[in-house]
Amino acid sequence: xxxxxxxKLRTARAVWRQLDKTYNLCYIVPMNExxxxxxxxxxxxxxxxxxxxxxxxxFTLPAGWTCPGAKDCLSRANRQTGKIKDGPETVFRCFxxxxxxxxxxxxxxxxxxxxLLKEALKLDEEAxxxxxxxxxxLIQRSLPEKFDVLRVHVGGDYFKKRYLQAWVEVxxxxxxxxxxxxxxxxxxxxxxxxxxxxxxxxxxxGEYDELIDFHGWKEALVVYxxxxxxxxxxxxxxxxxxxxxxxxNFALLIHGTQPKGSKASAALSxxxxxxxxxxxxxxxxx
Ligand code: SF4
Numbered sequence: 001x002x003x004x005x006x007x008k009l010r011t012a013r014a015v016w017r018q019l020d021k022t023y024n025l026c027y028i029v030p031m032n033e034x035x036x037x038x039x040x041x042x043x044x045x046x047x048x049x050x051x052x053x054x055x056x057x058x059f060t061l062p063a064g065w066t067c068p069g070a071k072d073c074l075s076r077a078n079r080q081t082g083k084i085k086d087g088p089e090t091v092f093r094c095f096x097x098x099x100x101x102x103x104x105x106x107x108x109x110x111x112x113x114x115x116l117l118k119e120a121l122k123l124d125e126e127a128x129x130x131x132x133x134x135x136x137x138l139i140q141r142s143l144p145e146k147f148d149v150l151r152v153h154v155g156g157d158y159f160k161k162r163y164l165q166a167w168v169e170v171x172x173x174x175x176x177x178x179x180x181x182x183x184x185x186x187x188x189x190x191x192x193x194x195x196x197x198x199x200x201x202x203x204x205x206g207e208y209d210e211l212i213d214f215h216g217w218k219e220a221l222v223v224y225x226x227x228x229x230x231x232x233x234x235x236x237x238x239x240x241x242x243x244x245x246x247x248x249n250f251a252l253l254i255h256g257t258q259p260k261g262s263k264a265s266a267a268l269s270x271x272x273x274x275x276x277x278x279x280x281x282x283x284x285x286x
Contacts, residue, residue, distance in 0.1 A: 036116055036142035037109050039154070045239050049149075056244075057147040061117075061156025062110045063096035068159060069184030070094070072205030073222075077101040079111055091205070092222060092264035095256035096155025110155060121162055135166035140173065149178045149244055158185040164192055171198035180244040182220060186211040201243045223251045224267035 039058040040046065049056050064076030064087070074087030077100035084101045086093060100107050120134040127134075143150075158164040164185065171179045172195045180199040183189065184206030194200065202217040212219050220243065223229045229236050229251040237243060242250040258265035 034116060034138075036113050036139065038142070038144050038150075039109075041151070041240075054148045055146055056149045056151065057144045058151045058154045059113070060096065060106075060110050060154045061114050061159070062107075063094050063100060063155035066114060066156040066159035067184060069157065069186055069206040069208050071184070071207050073184075073203075077107065079107060082107060086259060090259070092254055092262070093256060093258050094155070098257040100155065114156075117163060121160065121166075124162065131169065132162050132166045135163065136169045136173075139166060139170045143170075143174075147177065149180065151240065151244070152179050152181040153183070157181075157183055158188050161188045161191065164188045168192055168194055168198060171195050178244060180240075182243060184208065186217075189217075190215065199244060218247060219249050221249070221251050222254055224254050224264070225271065226253070229253070 036059070039060060041049065041056045041058055045056065062076070062079070064070060064074055067074065070087065071089050072091040073094045074090050075094040075097040076085050076087075077083070077097045078085070082101040082104065084093070084097055100110065116138060117135065120138040121132070123134040124132040152167060158167070158181070167179065171177070175195070175197055178197050178199060180201070182201045182203045184203050186202055186206065186208035189200060189202075190208075190211050200217060202212045202219045204212060204219050204221045211217075220237070221232070221234065223232070223234070223236070226236065232251065234249060234251040235242065236253050237246075237250045238253075242248070253271065254264055254267050256268075258268050
């Protein structure tokens with residue numbers, strides 16, 4: 001059997017794209033390396049889900065770069081160097097952007113995901129397709145083989161209305177799965193009908209906060225201490241269960257790496273001290 005070289009693969013892909021563009025022949029590009037990459041949940045969540053026998057997967061885009069509604073949390077890691085840059089009104093730094101700053105391989109993956117999506121969206125736009133078949137097909141064929149719950153965006157957000165519409169379609173086509181997102185792209189959600197298995201948690205602290213009250217969406221609020229959450233009457237979600245399965249508002253305790261000298265950084269130090277103290281007391285009484 002003759003060996004297929006990279007050059008031949010590249011040529012085949014280019015021809016396929018051209019045919020696809022010209023004749024809208026098919027939505028499926030049969031190249032495995034053109035699939036979106038999905039990830040695993042963190043260890044804590046994984047343990048909990050194992051107990052519940054749920055398979056959870058995650059999907060991520062470049063944090064900050066794909067977040068048109070971000071304000072209080074806006075931070076971006078440079079694609080090449082990983083250097084973090086906060087936004088003009090950043091109050092607390094985006095956890096996902098800090099992760100990208102530390103990991104070149106994560107940056108590579110999230111930017112690749114974005115490029116593939118942009119390519120598919122462009123094809124849909126150019127062809128004037130209303131229902132985004134290229135983008136829907138790209139997501140659908142990239143979905144992990146086995147999963148029950150998918151967190152859409154650990155980092156990143158719905159960067160275009162068309163892109164949100166594509167996920168709406170994917171969720172509709174997979175009614176036995178749960179797709180959940182935190183989002184600040186609320187201006188897109190306001191115009192799009194969502195199936196029940198695409199669960200939204202509106203993330204407060206963005207450009208479109210007024211829509212949260214207007215639509216009465218479930219919301220998440222970042223707090224600086226357990227006391228603050230208590231005063232607000234909110235439970236703290238430590239493992240995403242409120243986001244994926246709950247219907248009530250909840251709080252998220254500040255975490256990640258925060259800008260030096262900021263209020264968020266001081267709050268984070270206080271939380272870490274309190275945890276250390278509690279652990280010491282536990283050891284002493286054990
Ligand atoms: S919207 Fe989410 S991903 Fe985007 S910058 Fe804010 S916290 Fe990060």
